[in-house]
Amino acid sequence: MKTFIRNQHGFVVFVSLIMVMISLGYTVGYLHFVMGERILFSQRLAETRARYNALSGISEQVNALIRGPNFNTANDTTLDDAEIDQMLGGYRDVQGMMKENLVTHRSQRHGRATGWSTYNSFVNESIEVEYTMEVNYRARGFEEFMYLTNEEMPGGGPWLGTTGVTFGNGEILEGLVYSNDDLTMSNFGCPQFVNYETDDDFEQSQVYTAGIFNYSTACQENNANLFAGVHADSMPRIAWPPYEGQDLIRSKADYIYHGNALINTMDIDHKDWHIMTHLEFSPGQIFVKQWKYLIPPIHVPQNAAEQDLFLDSLMMYYPKFYRDNFAGGSPGVFLGDIELQHFDFFPPANPADLIIDDVIMAPEAVIWIDGGQVQVEGEIQGRYTVATSSPEPYKMYHDSTLVRELNCNIWIMDDIWYTDSNPTTKYVTPGSPNRLGLLSGGNIIVANTTANGKRNGGVANGNVRINAAMIAMNESFIIQYWQNSTTLYNFVNGGAIKGDGRSVSMFRPPTGATDIRGTVMIYGSVVQEKRGYLKRNNPGPYAISPGIGYEKDYHYDRNLRTFPPPEWPETKNSDGSSSLELSGIGEYLGE
Numbered sequence: 162m163k164t165f166i167r168n169q170h171g172f173v174v175f176v177s178l179i180m181v182m183i184s185l186g187y188t189v190g191y192l193h194f195v196m197g198e199r200i201l202f203s204q205r206l207a208e209t210r211a212r213y214n215a216l217s218g219i220s221e222q223v224n225a226l227i228r229g230p231n232f233n234t235a236n237d238t239t240l241d242d243a244e245i246d247q248m249l250g251g252y253r254d255v256q257g258m259m260k261e262n263l264v265t266h267r268s269q270r271h272g273r274a275t276g277w278s279t280y281n282s283f284v285n286e287s288i289e290v291e292y293t294m295e296v297n298y299r300a301r302g303f304e305e306f307m308y309l310t311n312e313e314m315p316g317g318g319p320w321l322g323t324t325g326v327t328f329g330n331g332e333i334l335e336g337l338v339y340s341n342d343d344l345t346m347s348n349f350g351c352p353q354f355v356n357y358e359t360d361d362d363f364e365q366s367q368v369y370t371a372g373i374f375n376y377s378t379a380c381q382e383n384n385a386n387l388f389a390g391v392h393a394d395s396m397p398r399i400a401w402p403p404y405e406g407q408d409l410i411r412s413k414a415d416y417i418y419h420g421n422a423l424i425n426t427m428d429i430d431h432k433d434w435h436i437m438t439h440l441e442f443s444p445g446q447i448f449v450k451q452w453k454y455l456i457p458p459i460h461v462p463q464n465a466a467e468q469d470l471f472l473d474s475l476m477m478y479y480p481k482f483y484r485d486n487f488a489g490g491s492p493g494v495f496l497g498d499i500e501l502q503h504f505d506f507f508p509p510a511n512p513a514d515l516i517i518d519d520v521i522m523a524p525e526a527v528i529w530i531d532g533g534q535v536q537v538e539g540e541i542q543g544r545y546t547v548a549t550s551s552p553e554p555y556k557m558y559h560d561s562t563l564v565r566e567l568n569c570n571i572w573i574m575d576d577i578w579y580t581d582s583n584p585t586t587k588y589v590t591p592g593s594p595n596r597l598g599l600l601s602g603g604n605i606i607v608a609n610t611t612a613n614g615k616r617n618g619g620v621a622n623g624n625v626r627i628n629a630a631m632i633a634m635n636e637s638f639i640i641q642y643w644q645n646s647t648t649l650y651n652f653v654n655g656g657a658i659k660g661d662g663r664s665v666s667m668f669r670p671p672t673g674a675t676d677i678r679g680t681v682m683i684y685g686s687v688v689q690e691k692r693g694y695l696k697r698n699n700p701g702p703y704a705i706s707p708g709i710g711y712e713k714d715y716h717y718d719r720n721l722r723t724f725p726p727p728e729w730p731e732t733k734n735s736d737g738s739s740s741l742e743l744s745g746i747g748e749y750l751g752e
Contacts, residue, residue, distance in 0.1 A: 216276070217276070219274045301732050305722065308686075309687070309688040316639075329349050334713075336717025344375065357717060397734050418438050457558075504534070525544040544596040548601070582628055587684060598726025677710065684717075696710030
């Protein structure tokens with residue numbers, strides 16, 4: 162019995178020892194788990210700090226670098242490292258660089274920064290972690306604006322007046338509207354800045370100005386039909402003109418046609434001729450023709466009988482006109498020369514006399530017209546940009562001592578549309594891959610042709626339908642109102658020349674007080690130096706009603722946001738900084 166008790170006491174001690182060891186194991190394991198979780202928490206905290214430090218490097222250094230006006234586009238730029246806090250870590254290896262998007266041909270700013278932080282190990286050893294982030298910015302281009310004007314003053318033609326052009330009744334604008342100037346509403350009703358809406362998408366209109374909104378009695382800010390979306394004034398100015406973009410197009414041109422090949426202003430004995438270029442688009446190809454022409458007058462009159470013909474011919478292009486009691490002025494006050502621009506220098510009757518008769522077979526092309534005008538029309542299947550140079554000096558043919566400048570205009574001769582657009586309205590199909598960019602070193606002018614509704618819309622369906630992104634650098638997107646069929650404003654003689662009478666036989670008999678040709682329907686983008694007239698009527702120097710010209714129906718082609726026409730210019734702010742849009746940010750995973 163005693164032996165059993167003694168053995169029992171030994172068993173209790175043994176069991177107690179085992180229980181103590183198990184408890185100690187649980188305790189040590191728990192402490193190890195707690196320490197591990199603490200280290201793991203410290204590691205994760207350090208990684209989070211490193212990530213935020215990388216973001217700080219991007220926001221504080223990269224963004225300032227790649228947006229700035231002095232960003233070096235030729236080389237990678239590495240910035241100085243910076244420490245945010247000795248305990249939290251910092252960032253290093255901050256870089257900014259320029260890349261080209263091979264799909265859109267638009268430059269892309271790329272930035273990278275590595276953030277770092279530390280945490281302590283079990284043995285109190287400092288361990289560093291790092292996290293590298295990258296950011297991509299897409300340069301904003303002029304194709305993003307449905308309508309952009311540098312000045313709301315009129316431009317592009319004769320008898321412009323000294324007051325800004327207003328927005329009024331009958332004008333429909335859809336998309337992003339932007340102006341570097343004040344936007345003034347008409348006393349004759351409100352325009353409509355309408356929302357963009359499709360079957361599966363919706364977007365509010367946006368109207369911005371670097372100036373202010375000038376409302377009128379007939380058009381107040383609270384008018385229900387005026388703003389369907391957002392509007393704001395005092396916005397940053399967009400840098401103008403886009404010479405850098407024009408130079409880029411010239412440098413990237415696939416085809417160059419010279420409109421100035423027969424001009425030599427340095428040689429006084431050389432007679433200067435101009436060359437007209439005509440581009441007719443057809444699916445997958447472009448027909449190119451060039452011919453030479455002269456701007457009258459050509460011969461100095463030899464006798465009195467020729468004098469009137471000479472003066473008429475001169476006044477068709479550079480009329481010296483007088484105020485003649487107009488707008489309160491005194492009779493006989495000379496106001497100077499007016500340039501009346503023209504497209505209608507027709508090709509030779511014999512095709513063999515053409516300078517160029519060619520076909521471009523390419524799905525994508527940049528076409529540069531150097532020192533001359535170009536006519537465009539047709540059906541587009543592909544991606545194309547057509548651009549002209551800045552005004553070209555030349556000697557007038559009848560007097561080599563008179564040096565003038567030819568505006569290198571783009572003339573729209575007929576509808577210009579994408580092959581997959583709506584057959585009737587030319588509404589652009591969402592997702593269409595087709596693009597056209599028209600960049601003019603002069604004006605973009607809707608020519609007074611039969612197809613465009615000449616003689617008061619004299620042919621059926623005289624509306625002008627345009628699928629294109631357009632930039633008129635000097636000066637405007639405008640119609641050819643100075644050539645018209647009205648009774649009062651189609652002549653070359655008189656004290657106040659407002660119509661030049663060129664090709665008079667085409668406009669007889671006259672159409673009285675009206676030459677309303679239809680509606681200009683744009684599905685694309687309009688950017689211009691000054692705001693061009695699409696209608697001239699009362700009140701104003703063309704004091705007739707309903708007047709001369711077109712109604713407006715402007716719509717934005719949102720396909721332009723996917724990718725612009727080839728080599729289309731980017732925008733910059735007036736301080737020289739780049740106007741960028743964030744296109745991606747995240748962890749850097751290596752090249």
